[in-house]
Amino acid sequence: MYDGVIQDLIDELGQLPGVGPKSAQRIAFHLLDADPADVRRLAQVLVEVKDKVHFCAVCGNVTVDVECRICSDPRRDATVLCVVEESKDVVAIERTREFRGRYHVLGGAISPIAGVGPDQLRIRELLGRLQDGTVTEVIIATDPNLEGEATATYLIRMLSTLGLRVSKLASGLPVGGDLEYADELTLGRAFEGRTAIAG
């Protein structure tokens, strides 16, 4: 519908996740009106991000250095390892300020439908990190969905032979939510994992 490069831009933007044709058009016109320096900076950052960003050699988190900020921070507890699916999960957990250990990013979850098995994940690297005995505790923090649970089950079985403390994040009612609106599975999990208060 639009002249050459304008339509190209709308098409390219429409490829991004969560950006439909209408949003793509809206963003394209915003960019057409925007300061050329701002648009050039966005283009620049896009190129840079692909040139500079790679995975941390130790934990698999995204980083611009050889090792990520957390792996290269000597103040982080090297005896506790939190295993997550993606780099996004590291950021989510960091925001809680509850965890002072280190991470291991699997790069996904086991999903037979998507053709992702244990070999496609950074599980070999995880076992490698557990060799020298520094790590004494592993916290499994995969997503609370089918793939995440399958991955957790696989990891728990594998780690149980190594004599480590292994735990998994609690499932239950989200804080600030209404019990009434919780789905049955979540409510069921909240019952299963109920916390003893007295008696």
Place this chain on the structure above:
Amino acid sequence: MYDGVIQDLIDELGQLPGVGPKSAQRIAFHLLDADPADVRRLAQVLVEVKDKVHFCAVCGNVTVDVECRICSDPRRDATVLCVVEESKDVVAIERTREFRGRYHVLGGAISPIAGVGPDQLRIRELLGRLQDGTVTEVIIATDPNLEGEATATYLIRMLSTLGLRVSKLASGLPVGGDLEYADELTLGRAFEGRTAIAG
């Protein structure tokens, strides 16, 4: 939260209209995983769009040439001019395939709050196009909101002295909608503009 350029990318994406912090993060990670060639193409298109796109010298539509595709198409009826606010509106009207005339893009609407008066719009250029008598009919197709209506009123007053046929798009019930769910203003307009069927 993220290393340098990754956070920069998330911040830049978060500046785009309709892209919140979560979507920005999602898009950033999509781009991190994407084929470098795809990301480079997006960056390339962003730069090109700013270099190549400008406004049509005749109608004010966005184009990569001196004149836009519609203005330079001899098959389009040069006697009818449809006045719209933005280039997006041209595309929306073209999609209906109802209109075979030409356009005039104002570049916005009169809005005292946003500090946009008639002088900030391409109204002088519109009057210029009406000088030689080729155009005999003007259809006003501004948005059916406060600013669009104010602009329409201003244009109608101005054009009424020129001896042209002037019309304005019909307001009424959207096709496929429920009468019950129409707001009072729309329903009121549908009554005002009711079409005589018989008698």
